[in-house]
Amino acid sequence: MPPARSFRVVLALALLAACGESPTPPAEETTFAAPIQGVPMADVFYGAYMDHDPATGVRDWSCGLKSYDGHGGIDILLRNFRVQDLGVPVIAAAGGTVIGTSDGSPDRNTTWDVGGFGNHVQISHPGGLTTIYGHLRRGSIAVAQGQQVEAGALLGLVGSSGKSNWPHLHFEVRRSGAVVDPFAGECSVEESLWKNQLAYQDAFKVMDAGLTDQPVTLASLLERPPTLSAFPLYAAGFRLWIQTVNQRAATVRYDLHAPGGALRETVQQQVGATFSTRYLVLNVAVSGKLTEAGTWEIRTYQDGQHIWTQPFTLLPAGAADAAEASVRAASTLEVQVLDQAPGADAHP
Numbered sequence: 001m002p003p004a005r006s007f008r009v010v011l012a013l014a015l016l017a018a019c020g021e022s023p024t025p026p027a028e029e030t031t032f033a034a035p036i037q038g039v040p041m042a043d044v045f046y047g048a049y050m051d052h053d054p055a056t057g058v059r060d061w062s063c064g065l066k067s068y069d070g071h072g073g074i075d076i077l078l079r080n081f082r083v084q085d086l087g088v089p090v091i092a093a094a095g096g097t098v099i100g101t102s103d104g105s106p107d108r109n110t111t112w113d114v115g116g117f118g119n120h121v122q123i124s125h126p127g128g129l130t131t132i133y134g135h136l137r138r139g140s141i142a143v144a145q146g147q148q149v150e151a152g153a154l155l156g157l158v159g160s161s162g163k164s165n166w167p168h169l170h171f172e173v174r175r176s177g178a179v180v181d182p183f184a185g186e187c188s189v190e191e192s193l194w195k196n197q198l199a200y201q202d203a204f205k206v207m208d209a210g211l212t213d214q215p216v217t218l219a220s221l222l223e224r225p226p227t228l229s230a231f232p233l234y235a236a237g238f239r240l241w242i243q244t245v246n247q248r249a250a251t252v253r254y255d256l257h258a259p260g261g262a263l264r265e266t267v268q269q270q271v272g273a274t275f276s277t278r279y280l281v282l283n284v285a286v287s288g289k290l291t292e293a294g295t296w297e298i299r300t301y302q303d304g305q306h307i308w309t310q311p312f313t314l315l316p317a318g319a320a321d322a323a324e325a326s327v328r329a330a331s332t333l334e335v336q337v338l339d340q341a342p343g344a345d346a347h348p
Helices: 003-018 081-086 218-222 319-324
Strands: 074-077 089-091 096-102 120-125 129-134 154-157 168-175 178-180 205-212 230-232 237-245 250-257 263-271 277-285 294-302 305-315 333-339
Touching: 096 129, 120 154, 205 305, 218 277, 237 305, 250 277, 250 333, 263 333, 277 294
Parallel strands: 230 305
Antiparallel strands: 074 168, 089 154, 096 120, 120 129, 129 168, 168 178, 205 237, 237 277, 250 263, 250 294, 277 333, 294 305
16 A cells, blocks of 8 residues: 555544544555556567646656657557567456457557557446556457456457557556546656556667668568578668667767778768657668678667667679669668657657
8 A cells, every 4th residue: 555545544544433433444446557468678668658738748747758649548569560469468457347348450550540449448446447458459358348357367468459550558547537647756646556656667778670671661660570681792772670769869870880890881860759669770772882792780879879789791792693783872871760659759
């Protein structure tokens, strides 16, 4: 029991005893455990918290910008659809009664075109609270309306159904129909509704990275293309993708090192902050640009701090192969940014 709530219960019992009344302990308000299995910042990643700014700005429970305008819940993300396909359980955060379910919606959405929670479960809890578990995997709903569930009961699996562009769970708490934030903080409620409230999840991390010779989009990267390690010298080019979370506004620099370590080329780009996940993509031209076979490296830096090194091998090309190769007119290195969150790049 949180200290403030415990103090009020003891005080109420003492007052009843002083008045000669038989003390009856007041009912405890429902508190919640984590609604998804997985270690934060390792298996699952907290994206958007609830927005507390009544205007058009953004303010989360810790007075930060880790949300988007009007967001009424908490988004807990997976790395990609490969992880979704493993089956990540969504569980009841507290005991209660299932008052609604929905299933049958596509669960691999990568745009915001379809509205609503998609496949979801809604549970009523003591104290006038309800919880919603949204964007679940199609066919995974494991409970039925009217069913009593205990805390920790399997409700379904994480998906990307409804208004969702990334595999994640949207967890929302309501009291008498109005959204409430279970996180206690300077810009939120006084008392936490969590049994054990997690620390603010805003640390920067490189989640994953790889090389591909195919064009990339947010949708294709969420399928996690197979990682390549070698390319022929006559190849048009390839792409290095780096998946990050909680990236601040920064200068990202890529240094291309030839076999033996010599710096061959460098490119840098200013990127805005994102409170959620992001792909940084570096397009590397090969044919007509890089002519030396061997092991190369791309070293990536953020505001001067090294965050990733990616080796790759260029294979020797025969004369016939080289003659047929198409030469790109662009620079050897080009950068693009693909964000999960709406308007993420606009936040300072």
